[in-house]
Amino acid sequence: MTINSRDRIRAKLLDGNTFVRILLSHPMHTGRGKNEQDELIPAEFIQDIRCWRNEEEVLVVKCGTATSRNPYFAFQLTGGEVGDKIRLRWVDNVGAKGTAETKVV
Structure with a gap:
């Protein structure tokens, strides 16, 4: 079951890293x-x-019940270029799924 959620994702290239x-x-x-x-x-x-x-695939995060409501994550990827596509998918314990996608600016 995919949820139509309001997930937000932003990616920016700074000093050669994403x-x-x-x-x-x-x-x-x-x-x-x-x-x-x-x-x-x-x-x-x-x-x-x-x-x-x-x-x-560049990142895998395992979460549990201690993660806050509407969680915020920030991370840095080595390298990258403007225009790279960053795609995210999450799955919860009842089978719901969400996705988000952006391009590096």
Whole structure:
């Protein structure tokens, strides 16, 4: 199941390296929180984030319940060129998926 989320991704070339910033839109429920009726909210959190530059996988992040709601990640990739395509995909523990894509500026 793919979610139509408002994930944001930006990539910029600085001093010959690619700097990537990502803001994911996800509730990240731990499974320990309760709603207004004092019932447990089922766990729903991002487990796997993968990033590609052009067609080469360059980053894998494993997340868990300790990751905050709407997580923000920033990282640097060695090298790169203006116009490179940066693509991101995440998968959560209930099978929902999200994607984001940008070009290096």
